[in-house]
Amino acid sequence: MADVAVMGDAPAAAPAKKPERTVYAAGGGRKFAFSLVFLLLLPFFVSLPPMLFWRISQGHWHGTLGLVVLAAGFTFIMFLVVIELMHSLMTRIELGDTSVKMTLPAGRGPTPIVRYRSHDIPYDQIKAVETRREIYGGSVAPVLLQGARLILKDDSTVKLGYVSEANSDPCFPYPEIAQKLAERAGLQLEHKGNVRRSLQKKYFGLKKEFLAEAAGEVPEAEIDALNKSHRKWVMRLIGLLVGLVVLGIALDIIFPPSSGLPPALTSITKLVMPDSTTASTTATPAKKK
Known part of the structure; x- marks a missing residue:
């Protein structure tokens, strides 16, 4: 009987704790950064269509193709900026009580x-x-x-x-x-x-x-192999880029630039066509005589 009385006087179980309210949203720094980038790029982007229209209407075709390529690339960049700006301003997930x-x-x-x-x-x-x-x-x-x-x-x-x-x-x-x-x-x-x-x-x-x-x-094994192969390809690309940079520096050191061409291009030109370069330099004094 005493045991029954003790069990009856046992305190009730504590109620389950309600989950806390959790909000997932972009921070103020991200919103400010994308807004600032958008506002800085907007004047340049808006000026591109009038520039293209004026050049085409006036028949100025020199450099127009490059401006068209620039406008296409600029449009793609602005599209990505607008997407990220909208995502940072609009996306919000709030986990409430119910x-x-x-x-x-x-x-x-x-x-x-x-x-x-x-x-x-x-x-x-x-x-x-x-x-x-x-x-x-x-x-x-x-x-x-x-x-x-x-x-x-x-x-x-x-x-x-x-x-x-x-x-x-x-x-x-x-x-x-x-x-x-x-x-x-x-x-x-x-x-x-x-x-x-x-x-x-x-x-x-x-x-x-x-x-x-x-x-x-x-399967997971194939994903691991895929990641390893990807890392190998990335290291190969990095090695190729480093090799090209080292090769360009070495060519500039061995063959100093002596014309208005870029240093690397001048070095390659001298390496590939040494006879024509020498002939042109020797032919010039003969004309002066």
Whole structure:
């Protein structure tokens, strides 16, 4: 009886601690940096179309092709800056007590575009949280991305995003976010393995699902071999560049420049065509006589 009384007087179990509110968003430094870069480049970018129009309308074709190439490259750079600026200003993930509020890119593919969509998803409406490693390219320049998505109880999907294994984003660590979402929803994080993806299928709409059937499963051993091969190719490229620099310096030391050509080009010209250079120098005094 005494034992029963003691057990009855035992204190009740402490209530489960609610998870803390966690917010993932770009910091003020990143927002300021991309805004500053965009504002600095914008006047130069806006001035390119009038310059091209004036040169073409006036018939000034000398140097116009180079200006067109410059404008195309500048446009591509501005496009990337706008994408990163929008991503830093718009993307936000807030893990609350009972739901997750997210503003994420609405476009497909690893690169966020300018369309964004907001979600407010209760944890009890999440059916599964999945991650997967996607591999693009070959041994020369492989790209390994970690992707994460939510599957809701109505079988709809919400893509969280991608993060590169070589250069992870500290503001948006999507695998970590997926793990925390699974814990708050009372689920196990499901890893769907490693698959090789095609950029053409990814960006041209041949595969509509985020985690659709891909080119095939890739074992961990093959990924390790892929990384080793990539490191070898990178070291070869570095060695080639260092060798070219050393060769250029050596040519400039052995053959000092004596014309208006760049030093390396002058050295190569003397090395390849020594007779013509000597003949031209000896023929000049004869004409003066």
